[in-house]
Amino acid sequence: TPMFNAAAKNPSTLLDRARPRWGGGRVGEVIDRVKTTVDRVEEITRETKEAFELFRPFTIENAYVFRSDNIRSLFERIIKDEQSLLIWNPEKFDWYDYWINIHLPGLKKWVFPTLEEDMRAQPKRVYTYRDLLELFETSTKRHATRVAMRLERDGRKEQYTYADVRELATRAAAFLASEGIKPGARVMLFSHNAPEWGMTYFGALKAGASCIPVDPESSTDEIINFARAGDAAAIILSRKLDQEHSNLRQRLADEGLKLHVWTFDDVFALPDEETEDQRIALLPMKVQAQSVASLIFTSGTTGNPKGVMLSHRNLTSMVSMLSSVFDMSTRDGVLSVLPLHHTFEFSTGFLTPLSRGAQITYLPELTSDALARAIKNGHVTGMVGVPALWELLHRRIKTRLYERSDWIGKTADLLIKANAWVREQTPLNLGPFVFYPIHEGLGGRIRYFISGGSALNEKIQQDFQGLGFTILEGYGLTEASPVLTVTRPESRMLTGSVGKPLPGVQVKIAEPDVNGVGEVIARGPNVMLGYYDNEEATRSTLIERWLHTGDLGKLDDDGNLYLVGRSKEIIVDTNGKNVYPDELEEVYSNSPYVKELSIVGLPDGLGEKVACLVVADDDYDISLSRADLRRRVEEHFRDVSASLPYFKRVKVLHFTDIELPRTATRKVKRREVLAIMEGLEQSQKVTKASGGSEAARSELRWIIDIVATVSNRPRSEVSQDTRLADLGFDSLMLVELATAIENAGGAISAPERFNEVQDVRELMSVVGRRSATASRKEERARTEERVDSDEIYVPSFVRVAGNVAGDVLQRLFYDKFLKTRYEGQSNIPVHTNFIVAPNHSSHLDMGLTKMALGEAGKDLVALAAADYFFDNKYKRAVMENFTNLVPIERTGSLRQSLRHARSFLNRGYNAVIFPEGTRSLTGKMADFKPVVGYLALASRVGILPVYLVGTHEAMPKGSNIIKNREVGARIGGFLAIEELEEMTKGMARAEAYRLIAARVKHDVENLRDQTRHFFDAKALRSRWKAERRAQIAQKEEVGELVT
Known part of the structure; x- marks a missing residue:
């Protein structure tokens, strides 16, 4: 049985990939028939194996003795004359005759005729759970023995079944109830992705509370602001973040906020049985469908952040909608890459697979190596991500192809284009066969990728299509739980479209212009209750139950949505993170050298970069030259950026001597500022291109080659003065850059400064170099020697x-x-x-x-x-x-x-x-x-x-x-x-x-x-800081001499 099952599995997987995505005619029919036969073989062998395992204890493992004393006693109580009417003589019973001549004919007459009707595929209808707790209880009981979550942590492989998840969530809920968390209270959840995140979330819900998920990159100031704005009763965080924010408890006390702060170790500590029973008895029996499940804040450090209230019904409706589009089952597995506080990951990559009995795999760290290892070794059939992630995978695949040889890379490009054309014109997908090693390198089970958060680059989407992968694109916002539209797996790829509305969601264009472009508005059961404690914002966003998204778009005749731009001023980066200009302007403008500034989102093909246009204050210190003044402003921006999460930092900085364009009410016209910035960027690219060839001939050519390769930019765009942010570098790409430098024979001499470098020149100062060519030759020589020589066997x-x-x-x-x-x-x-x-x-x-x-x-x-x-x-x-x-x-x-x-x-x-x-x-x-x-x-x-x-x-x-x-x-x-x-x-x-x-x-x-001798850590750290300041001063002095 296992042999037949294994033989059927691989062909079945390949046929799944080659299956027509639409139509198909005779080709589709042939593939369907073959697939049906293969699936039937696999089903029969699986059922046989399950039956064998079911009866193993009774037939092999234990020598059971079956007795019928009780039946005999009952039979003896029947009147003697009537005993002859009931034929019961187990010693003489002919079981062969019974099964062949009685039982099976009965099945054929009464059961088999209805099987086909009973098993026939019905139109897909997905039950909408009343609340998240009903979803959780149903799924964890139905799939109790199946693996729900996996994680490789500190060299150990951890896995939790659905029963484990239910038990630990209940323990967390009981802990919260015993500590005084009442129904209706709000609990903040502050952690990187891990199984504990989801268990704690449902633990809070079981205790009757609402959850406030927080970005793990948030600063202590942001945490305090969220706690105050959300009236939080407690904060639960991971041990790692507890160490990184060691002053959090004191800061909360200083701000007059009386909150409990617990780590996962506290929440999941195992009490004695009596104590746990007493705690569980405190839990509420049920929650209301319209009560708030998640309170998600959409802005940060300063001011009054807006908190989106998503009810249990909002989120269960979203799960039902997604499940009707994506055919997810217990055979599927999802790799969790985006942070769980991100509503897109929470709904698509957490709640939906959990409701379908699928597996979720978490990463210990988000690096290209860890990502590839998890996809290859884990049970991953789908993945939710943002454009930056798909760019990373795309770059990795292309780099590996061209590393083999230019000929292989160029041939692969031609085959990618050819298969993309074939998929566009026919129902065939040759990618899994032509690019079999790539598919196997990604685990061999990927059914589709789902992209959201910001616009997906068309070239990357087309290349994935040509490689044989299906990459779907969705659109939404936190206020919609968060998906409104998504492209369908069975539909043709529509470049530039974000798909059709989900079932049950209405999308239309408000006040369209002559081209059909207007504001995208939507309504449905997934739309938020409103903004927490902010009626004014709620009234301006929810008008007659329609959610006004602030995005500009248009619909085609088939109902597919195309986004044209943003009417809001929120900046969305390549990772789908929202950046709020007003918040950053307040922080960056706090310098006497800055007269005025404006922060806008500068499009870069994948999202928007945080860009700033500054007017320096010439009158503050007339002794400073224009260059010195701008240098002071740049120092101020560098200091501010060091205190902010990477995605909030200004990546592009330009100066102007003219006053910023303003309205009659003195509000800066950001659209006009954006036009000015785009003009300055274009002129700077021309200047850099003219000097690129000179830098390419320098002795530091190798690092420029690496930066160009990792950023996927033409080499002519990279010089010593190129800012890494201008090339689209984020924290994920910096990790990849470090790995690429090491693989090329380099070494990072100052790891503590690596993440702070601003441009290629600074990068060179923290990287040591060996000849990349020599390194590759040496490595090749060592590899060839090991391959060519026979290892010595030692008994x-x-x-x-x-x-x-x-x-x-x-x-x-x-x-x-x-x-x-x-x-x-x-x-x-x-x-x-x-x-x-x-x-x-x-x-x-x-x-x-x-x-x-x-x-x-x-x-x-x-x-x-x-x-x-x-x-x-x-x-x-x-x-x-x-x-x-x-x-x-x-x-x-x-x-x-x-x-x-x-x-x-x-x-x-x-x-x-x-x-x-x-x-x-x-x-x-x-x-x-x-x-x-x-x-x-x-x-x-x-x-x-x-x-x-x-x-x-x-x-x-x-x-x-x-x-x-x-x-x-x-x-x-x-x-x-x-x-x-x-x-x-x-x-x-x-x-x-x-x-x-x-x-x-x-x-x-x-x-x-x-x-x-006593070790004085404080004195040593002070000495290090003094040495660092001296180095910076020396660097500035040298820079001034050169100037």
Whole structure:
């Protein structure tokens, strides 16, 4: 059975992809018939397997004895004369005759004739749940044993069934009720995407409360403003964000806000059974369909943010509408990429799959590598995203094709265009066959991508179409829960259209002009209740139950909506995030050097960039030159930007000497400002293009090539003075840029400054370079050597015997030949695993460290350079079988190497890390690298400082002769993870890693000198800040001299 099932699965998947999206004639009929046959084989084998598993306990696993004592007793109670009327003689019963001649004929006569009618596909009708709790209870009970959520976190794979989700949501609800959260209260939810997010959300609803989802990138000021505006009773946040906002509780108290602040650890802590029963008894029996489920604020730090009230009925109606369009079932899985506070992700990527029994996979971090790994390894058939995500995948696919060769890349481009044409003209989709490796690289199960948040680039949409993927585009806004229209899976691709209205939603154009363009208005059961505590805003947006979107659009004859522009002034970036100009203008204008400014959204093909036009105040300080004045303004903008989330920062800054255009009421005319900005941008592009070829011939050509590749821009548009923001860089692209630099043989010398660079020139100052060509050649040579050479096989008995003999010889060598002494072995922790951090000056250091740890040394692994210790088959045979060394690539991805190291720590091993990075030539300690701090905090393990004595004298770097010297190890006090976390509480991560490295080095130096000097973290941080300010001042001084 499993063999037939496996054989049927792959053809069925391929036929699904090749199935006509509309019409199809004979080709479609043939594919349908083949598909029906294959599906039937798969269905029969699955049912057979399920029946077998169902009866396994009764037929194989347990020797059951079936008795009929009770039936016999009842039979004996029947009058003797009447017993002959009931034929009951189990000993003589002919079961074969019964099944063949009685039971099956009965089925054929009474049951089988109705099966076809019963099983015939009916027009799809999706039940609309009364409220979200009915949806939740029904789904979690119906699919109790199925996996609901998956996450790979800290090297461990976690999964939660629907029953688990229900149990944990109930526990959260009981906790909230026991802490005094009453029905109607509002609870803020502040976390990155994780299973705990959804469990906490439904926990709040089960307690009768409403939920206020908050962007995990929000500042402490924004959190406080949301709490005040929403009259929140509590804040629930992840441990990570609790650490990043360590002063939140104090700030809330200072503002006079009396809120509970709990972490997920508090909410999901398991009480005793009696306590939990008492808590559950406090929960309300039901909620009202029109009560508020989510209160979502659409603006941030200053002023009075608008809170959109979405009821239970709004959201269950949205789920019903989406389910009628997207045929999602228990066979599907969704990858959650957008933040869950985003209503688009919440409705489409959370509530809808949850209601259909599908799986949801979460990412531990949003990087291109993690994304590709989750799609390939997880059960992912669909994904919801914004244009920036599809651009990332598109760029990754194209880059991989052209990396193989230009010929392959150009051929693929032609095939993409050809298949796009075929799909447009016929019902066939050849993409899954022609681009099979790409589809398999993305898991091989993708049915469709759904894009929303902002306009999708037409070229990217067409390329995905040509690759054989179906990418659908939707439109909506938070006030509509949030989808209004979406393109359909079965329809042809309409470039530029955002599809037809969802079932039950009415969309029309108000006051259209001669071209049919007007404001898009809509109504339906998904439209919000209104704005919280803001009647005026509600009345101006909801007019006679019609939602006025503020967007301009038109409808074609088939009812497809095309958006033309925005009548509102909200800026929507490539990630679909809303940016409010008024809010930013108030922050950025707070400088005496700024006379006036205006912030607008500058279109860039994928969304809008936050752009600002400034009029500098010439009269404030007449001693300043025009260049100096503008430099002061730029410094002010840089300081303000550093305090804002990335998506809110001004990406494009231009100056003008003329007064900003205003109306009679002195309101800035943003449309005219936008026209001025577009003119300035165009002239700047011309200037940059003229200087691009000169920069391309410079010695730093390699970094310009990388920036151009990652940003998917022509190389002529990139020069040393090009601002990364002008190329569309966001936080996601910066991570990809870092990976691309490492893959090209570069190294980031100042990670703490990397995310702050403004232009290519600043990027060059934080990146070190090796020849990219040489790096590729070396890597290719190593790969070819490994492929071409046969690995040496070591039998298991040889490996075991060799390890035993090696341990004995190692102990004799260190104890007898080298006269070894150990101090401080009582400091070795026995209750947890840990990182060992010794100084490093000899190849003897690893063995000495292992011997010094005694029993703890048996679980010790050491990370060793693959290009040194594992560079040929002979070394690999020895190192992999007779040592505890783990290969790590020094020239590969830093993130991959660190993830490899963390995986061992997370599995309970002790790991030795030499924080200096390499052996010392002189025996003197070098600075400890921050990687030891990163591994400690990321894996939540402590650090054991060790000073190794005499190894440099016994065998220095460069020597192959071991001298008979006294060697030893001094083991210092254990630095528990709780101590390290307390020391770095509230600090930026890069500074925290650096401080931990400095602390470890300080302790090793104390061991070396046999002193007990106090480590003054505060003084060290002050010194670092002073050095940083001096560097900035020196840089400015040099800049002025050059000017």
